[in-house]
Amino acid sequence: VTGVVALDWGTSSLRAARLDADGRPLEEHHAPQGILQVPAGGFPAVFRETLARWSLPAGTLCLASGMVGSRQGWLEAPYCPCPAGLPDLARQVAWVPDVPGGLRLAIVPGLSTADGDVPDVMRGEEVQVFGALALLGRDAGLFVLPGTHSKWARVEAGRITGFATYMTGEVYGLLRRHSILARTLPAEDGPLDEAAFLRGVTDAARGPLLHTAFGARTLSLFDRLPADALPSYLSGLVIGEELNAQPLRDAGRVVVIGAAALTQRYRLALQARGVQADTLGDAATWRGLAAIARLLETSA
Amino acid sequence: VTGVVALDWGTSSLRAARLDADGRPLEEHHAPQGILQVPAGGFPAVFRETLARWSLPAGTLCLASGMVGSRQGWLEAPYCPCPAGLPDLARQVAWVPDVPGGLRLAIVPGLSTADGDVPDVMRGEEVQVFGALALLGRDAGLFVLPGTHSKWARVEAGRITGFATYMTGEVYGLLRRHSILARTLPAEDGPLDEAAFLRGVTDAARGPLLHTAFGARTLSLFDRLPADALPSYLSGLVIGEELNAQPLRDAGRVVVIGAAALTQRYRLALQARGVQADTLGDAATWRGLAAIARLLETSA
Numbered sequence: 001v002t003g004v005v006a007l008d009w010g011t012s013s014l015r016a017a018r019l020d021a022d023g024r025p026l027e028e029h030h031a032p033q034g035i036l037q038v039p040a041g042g043f044p045a046v047f048r049e050t051l052a053r054w055s056l057p058a059g060t061l062c063l064a065s066g067m068v069g070s071r072q073g074w075l076e077a078p079y080c081p082c083p084a085g086l087p088d089l090a091r092q093v094a095w096v097p098d099v100p101g102g103l104r105l106a107i108v109p110g111l112s113t114a115d116g117d118v119p120d121v122m123r124g125e126e127v128q129v130f131g132a133l134a135l136l137g138r139d140a141g142l143f144v145l146p147g148t149h150s151k152w153a154r155v156e157a158g159r160i161t162g163f164a165t166y167m168t169g170e171v172y173g174l175l176r177r178h179s180i181l182a183r184t185l186p187a188e189d190g191p192l193d194e195a196a197f198l199r200g201v202t203d204a205a206r207g208p209l210l211h212t213a214f215g216a217r218t219l220s221l222f223d224r225l226p227a228d229a230l231p232s233y234l235s236g237l238v239i240g241e242e243l244n245a246q247p248l249r250d251a252g253r254v255v256v257i258g259a260a261a262l263t264q265r266y267r268l269a270l271q272a273r274g275v276q277a278d279t280l281g282d283a284a285t286w287r288g289l290a291a292i293a294r295l296l297e298t299s300a
Numbered sequence: 301v302t303g304v305v306a307l308d309w310g311t312s313s314l315r316a317a318r319l320d321a322d323g324r325p326l327e328e329h330h331a332p333q334g335i336l337q338v339p340a341g342g343f344p345a346v347f348r349e350t351l352a353r354w355s356l357p358a359g360t361l362c363l364a365s366g367m368v369g370s371r372q373g374w375l376e377a378p379y380c381p382c383p384a385g386l387p388d389l390a391r392q393v394a395w396v397p398d399v400p401g402g403l404r405l406a407i408v409p410g411l412s413t414a415d416g417d418v419p420d421v422m423r424g425e426e427v428q429v430f431g432a433l434a435l436l437g438r439d440a441g442l443f444v445l446p447g448t449h450s451k452w453a454r455v456e457a458g459r460i461t462g463f464a465t466y467m468t469g470e471v472y473g474l475l476r477r478h479s480i481l482a483r484t485l486p487a488e489d490g491p492l493d494e495a496a497f498l499r500g501v502t503d504a505a506r507g508p509l510l511h512t513a514f515g516a517r518t519l520s521l522f523d524r525l526p527a528d529a530l531p532s533y534l535s536g537l538v539i540g541e542e543l544n545a546q547p548l549r550d551a552g553r554v555v556v557i558g559a560a561a562l563t564q565r566y567r568l569a570l571q572a573r574g575v576q577a578d579t580l581g582d583a584a585t586w587r588g589l590a591a592i593a594r595l596l597e598t599s600a
Contacts, residue, residue, distance in 0.1 A: 115506055116506070118515040119521070120514065120515070149480075166510040166511050167510050171474075171475075171479075174475070175474070180467075203418060209508065210471055210509065210545075211466050211545060214420065214465040218420055221419070224417070242510060
């Protein structure tokens with residue numbers, strides 16, 4: 001597969017890459033043009049401007065994942081139900097009609113699952129999981145994609161069998177900026193205070209976050225923790241709460257996929273729980289989209 | 301004890317009552333003059349204006365509880381450590397000097413406790429617990445005071461032996477108004493949808509709130525729950541999370557103290573967990589302050 005273009009088009013940003021045959025980026029372009037920033041009907045124009053820099057020949061295959069395939073995106077690519085493997089995603093891509101520049105563009109569907117009668121969804125993270133499997137040469141395991149809404153996914157025999165969303169990053173931001181804790185915490189987070197962070201991970205075992213978060217206030221009130229350490233402590237509480245819900249005992253090595261600053265925190269927190277972690281960044285996205293492109297080209 | 305005046309002076313409101321000998325209010329006055337609304341040095345003036353309506357004789361005993369005794373209040377009444385009974389509170393009141401109108405004013409201390417090395421605090425709720433004990437003729441049990449920061453207190457042999465704070469009301473408001481859920485929920489809460497609320501209480505068992513709250517979004521996305529039912533569902537999730545952390549199995553009847561709209565929700569949620577509840581409102585505050593006043597007068 002040469003000349004494939006991959007787009008990771010999320011809520012708040014757009015990242016595009018021209019990939020080599022192994023799914024490695026030859027050139028990349030990042031812009032704050034997430035789907036919330038694109039005006040109604042504006043997707044073709046943003047797409048054309050983004051890719052114009054690469055003078056792509058007509059017929060080039062472009063593959064996009066993320067919220068661009070949601071109801072609020074360019075074209076809805078309905079969720080693919082779990083369990084799902086890479087071939088399931090490839091079979092259910094949504095082909096965009098009338099793509100600018102004579103290019104071909106397919107949007108990868110997200111995944112849906114259900115815990116009892118409550119559904120859960122992801123868009124974009126499924127591609128990263130499959131990319132990580134390829135990069136690590138694995139076909140099973142527990143994967144976490146931390147962020148505003150963290151996703152924990154289970155993979156068996158090359159298929160995602162289920163997953164769950166945790167509003168970890170968002171709740172951290174709400175507590176940190178908008179709750180009573182905002183009066184105690186410093187204006188900026190500053191660098192990670194590893195000891196305070198790990199204390200938070202440990203203290204997350206004391207009870208639900210509803211309770212433990214109040215401890216960030218009282219520890220400060222009683223001068224037990226300096227204000228500068230409170231953001232790291234609160235981050236440890238929130239991430240620790242997320243870890244409490246995972247079957248870590250039987251997980252083996254956990255794979256953490258995301259930006260370095262965040263995967264580092266999860267690696268530390270997992271280590272504190274006796275679990276080793278492999279971390280991956282953007283490479284997982286590009287490799288996953290390249291693998292789907294290969295399936296599309298060979299089945300075409 | 302005749303002619304005692306009780307003040308419940310919290311963060312956002314001031315409630316004052318002239319009490320009869322049994323701690324029942326003869327006259328009440330409510331104002332949005334919580335300690336956050338009182339300008340620096342303004343406590344004596346607000347106190348004088350509030351009580352002027354009752355033409356109290358000099359020497360009248362006034363007793364105040366709540367955040368008025370915090371570092372940000374009129375006069376700091378240091379926390380009394382648990383376990384603590386009513387006599388401990390009475391012994392440690394802070395007498396305010398130079399009270400306007402020749403009145404006597406004592407501020408009731410809050411309580412502190414520790415779970416391991418993380419402290420917890422309350423101010424005002426301890427008075428309500430002791431008032432409830434008197435009103436119900438009990439000397440032990442599990443008490444909950446729901447609100448922005450819910451307090452769960454254990455009482456044994458007439459003393460509060462420990463308690464814990466849950467940021468339940470505040471986190472509900474943050475999720476409801478400021479998280480991604482705000483896009484899905486209607487602008488106003490509307491009346492309680494009991495079925496949706498109880499479904500939330502049940503679904504709280506699925507995992508931590510970080511996860512279950514995202515279900516409010518997906519249930520709507522998949523048209524499984526109408527938007528109007530989502531605030532009640534989310535309220536059930538948050539209150540259910542609070543209940544998950546309590547030793548309800550051994551609690552017997554739980555006492556819920558607070559405003560009727562909130563105690564009704566807790567009573568419903570507790571019933572769904574097989575626990576019966578007694579509910580009390582303002583009467584607990586007045587009765588608790590009257591009991592402390594009696595101890596002050598008899599020991600004086």
